[in-house]
Amino acid sequence: MDSIPAPTLRITLKEHAQKKVAQEETMSETQKHATRNGFITIIGTYLIWGLLPLYFVVMAPAGPIEIVVARVVFSLIFCALLLPLVRATADFRRTLRNRRIMLVLTAASILICANWLIYVVATTTGHTIDVSLGYFINPLVSVVLGVIFLQERLRPAQWVSVAISCIAVLMMSLIYGQVPWTGLGVAFTFGIYGLLKARIAHEVSPIVSLSLETLILAPFGVIALFVLDAQGQMTLFSEGAGHFWLLASTGVVTVVPLMLFAAATKALPLSVIGMVQYLGPTIQFVLAITVLHEHMSPDKVLGLGLIWVALIIFTVDALRASRSYRASALSDPETGMIPLVQAENVQAEDVQILLEEQDQTQRSENK
DSSP: OOOOOHHHHHHHHHHHHHHHHHHHHTOOHHHHHHHHHHHHHHHHHHHHHHHHHHHHHTTTTSOHHHHHHHHHHHHHHHHHHHHHHTTOHHHHHHHHTOHHHHHHHHHHHHHHHHHHHHHHHHHTTTOHHHHHHHHHHHHHHHHHHHHHHHOOBOOHHHHHHHHHHHHHHHHHHHHHSSOOHHHHHHHHHHHHHHHHHHTTTTTSOHHHHHHHHHHHHHHHHHHHHHHHHHTTOOOTTTSOHHHHHHHHTHHHHHHHHHHHHHHHHTTSOHHHHHHHTTHHHHHHHHHHHHTSOOOOOHHHHHHHHHHHHHHHHHHHHHHHTGGGEEEOTTOBTTTTBOOEEEOSOHHHHHHHHHHHHHHHHHHHHHO
16 A cells, blocks of 8 residues: 655544544434433442442341352352343353363452452451452552553553552551551452453453353352351351342342443443542442441551552543543453553554555555
8 A cells, every 4th residue: 555645644634633523522412311321320330339348248147158159159140041131142152162261261250259258258347448448459450460461551650659559558567567468359359350351351241251250150159058058157048038138139239230330331431430430449438437437547547548649640640641541451341440551642543543444445446
């Protein structure tokens, strides 16, 4: 293909940019309605995720292991009912026969099970603040994993955010005399889970992925229920119908927010989702202080304060340079976290798009 003269390229790029602006200005009422619904949906999603600590607390006398097992088993049952409705049964069977994807999902299922267990143990034993700490730093952990394993690029301000977060964790460890393992456990199990899922994100839909992950975990869950029953610790059938249906509802509470989030990501800009993602841990933090009456030690006040400063720098920098940002490859509709990383030069991308369009036009004319 012949190269385009520089003056012509500049004029055409200008027209290309004007066309993009015109398309944005002529957004239809249907699109505005979809955006409004997307915003309502994403807020509802993070409200559900933020209120989960309270939800798990009211499941007493069920213990953490029983709650996690119930979440696995009833999520699988709910997914099995949904697969035919969303016409994903064929994709489920195809993925089940793919050894590579199943190996990745097996590792992912172990990580998400560990994440759920840490989460439930923490929220039912008075450590919800530590959980919120983990989810506050999770986007920062995710971008660092992206840099290490996916060769993604960060802006200097984002490196500053990561450094401040590391200092916060170190200070909490020195002042309290103990590493905040709960928060780090939540952040890293979720972050590595997202890293694994990034490898198959374009091959497996969220509902199929969750179905297979819970299918992998289900046999171990059933064994755990038998062990709990033998030890007299299972409450699923012994505390009345209300308690049974409360545990059974974990399937709906797990799957529905994932579906809502996946729908919202199709209707909203990533910059909006990147801001709203902090609503979940914020609600968890407020619940811990006001409803669950957890104590805020000085090290946690100082540590969370530094992490909030880091998040403000991280988010403001992303918003100021939103045109040159893209979603990290670690972004996943199942994690609800959308870390933003530096993209290549946007003008270069526009040139590439333009060249591809003109190449296609010339091929059509040659035909």
